Amino acid sequence: MTDTFHHLVILFGILFSVLTAGGLLIWLERRLLALWQYRYGPNRVGPFGLLQVAADMIKVFAKEDWIPPFADKAVFIIAPAVIVIVVVMSFAVIPWAPGIEVVDLNVSVLFVLAMSSLGVYSVALAGWASDSKYSLLGGLRASAQMLSYEVFMGLSLMGVVMLAGSFNLRDIVEAQEDLWFVVPQFFGFVVFFIAGIAETHRLPFDLPEAESELVSGYHTEYSGLKFGMFFVGEYLGIALISALTVTLFFGGWKGPFLPPGIWFGLKTFLFICFFVLIRASLPRPRYDQLMSFGWKVCLPVSLVNLVVTGAVILMRATY
């Protein structure tokens, strides 16, 4: 009984904090982006403009929830829900601290990868169901981009899995007791992070919603709370990729002095800030550049990384 209660507290605690963080990220991104553009950003509503999130929420709720008459209604409604669902599902397997996670899955790395692959459905279906040329182009781009970056996103993690000898994220964190995996798996980390940016279609890989050419890509036809769902999904995706990077390469909750949950949150926060910094500094590549960079640079690098890691592990095992 108390065990069930304990699990429920953890479950809702994580759900609550993840969704709150997703909302606050909107504020954080606007403030940080402003910081790097010599502006202030939203600083009027509440302390440091924190209530801007509430104001935005009220605004989004009050917007007309318009479904275009030419859209495929059922799919149009499901699409924004998919992205939030898959991202929140992925958070279920992330270990926040020893004992604080929703499920202790023994294939959690595979689970996260599977969930982020399902996220493609959201954008592809949204683009398809909107029945508008910009949305369709955005959806096509998104699915092509996410599928190709998915390939080496998985491959880049295999080095970590080999070193830890487990697919379980908890075991992977435990295996980083002495040395963070970012040191032996540096190229894996770089490739994973690039793929993560492409996976969340954030700048500079935001071609699915490139404003300059596609209005706003796959969510052109969306308004009101459905549009808000896409946004929350995107910000949750950032938080997820940051949390995954920390878990897989930067020792998860491990760190001196501070309690483990704080360490995890702090490291994740830094990576979220790095996401925003990348947005503030890098221009968007052309679509063919994006594709050739993925297949001609990132995939070979992750393959070589995989082979070399395997060879080193074998050598250590033999001698």
Added chain:
Amino acid sequence: MFSLLNTIWTVLKTTFRKRATIQYPEERPHIPPRWRGRIILSRDAHGQERCVACNLCAAACPVDCISLQAAEDRQGRRYPSFFRINFSRCIFCGYCEEACPTYAIQLTTDFEMGEYVRQNMVYEKEDLLISGPGKYPGYDFYQEAGLAVGGKDKGTGPNEEPPVDVKSLMP
């Protein structure tokens, strides 16, 4: 690749740079004295209206936001019986100020003219007239224009020359 990293580093270095934003209501921006803001009608040194209702400002106005009606008082001074500027049309180009021969219409540094009711943007003569001479103290059109008005004869003002006798041939 390294140029990308360099870009990220360059942007990161600007984190503590001074921000360009002026926090407007608390922090005031610098307004230059020749700022083209709210339009006023000024008075001369004797406290009388400078405007002679010549209609040049209304003619110069590219958006036709000025309308006025000329009148004449007992002393022969022309003045506008009404003078109306529709600030919801005004584009603050300053052509009226350039066109004005008597320095009556002037643009000021005030720009905070927000209103909730559109009709309130229409300023009448009593809203426009100020008590002082504005940017040109000491200038009095009737003292320099060589016009007989209100007891002052032709050519007797401080900056005037006596009128030429057109019936004589002598220079």
